[in-house]
Amino acid sequence: MTLADWLAMAFAIRRRRISAARYAAEARHLRAFPVDEIDVELDVPLLEHVLAVLMGPPHHHPTGFERPHRGARGTAPQTPIIVALANRVARLRAAGVGGNLPASD
Numbered sequence: 001m002t003l004a005d006w007l008a009m010a011f012a013i014r015r016r017r018i019s020a021a022r023y024a025a026e027a028r029h030l031r032a033f034p035v036d037e038i039d040v041e042l043d044v045p046l047l048e049h050v051l052a053v054l055m056g057p058p059h060h061h062p063t064g065f066e067r068p069h070r071g072a073r074g075t076a077p078q079t080p081i082i083v084a085l086a087n088r089v090a091r092l093r094a095a096g097v098g099g100n101l102p103a104s105d
Contacts, residue, residue, distance in 0.1 A: 001034045003041050007050055010065055030065055030077055038084045044092050051085040054078045 006029070013029055016022045041047055056066030067078040 001032070001037075003034060003037050003046055003050055006032075006034055006037075007046070007053065010053055014065075026065055033077075033081055035081060035084065038081075038088050041088065042092065042097055044089055044097075047085055047089050047092070051082065051089065054082050054085070 010026075010029060013022065013025045016025070038047070053065055054067060065078070067076050067082060
């Protein structure tokens with residue numbers, strides 16, 4: 001599964017009616033996150049989009065894929081994924097690699 005596939009399925013799950021089944025599907029989908037794909041992905045906007053889904057909006061009660069509030073993040077399954085995504089984006093930007101970056105003259 002690619003990151004794009006994971007993201008598409010995350011949005012499909014999120015569109016479902018709120019229920020115990022949806023929450024269980026979100027938890028299963030988060031556990032199935034393709035961590036190995038982070039280090040091979042070169043599409044910075046895709047990485048940032050996945051990161052935004054996992055981070056969630058600020059000052060918002062976390063649901064499903066979003067990381068919990070401070071104090072509960074240490075054991076959250078999203079935390080190592082968020083760190084890996086943020087590090088990958090930073091490395092690609094520093095190297096000038098990735099989609100939608102300005103061309104150098």
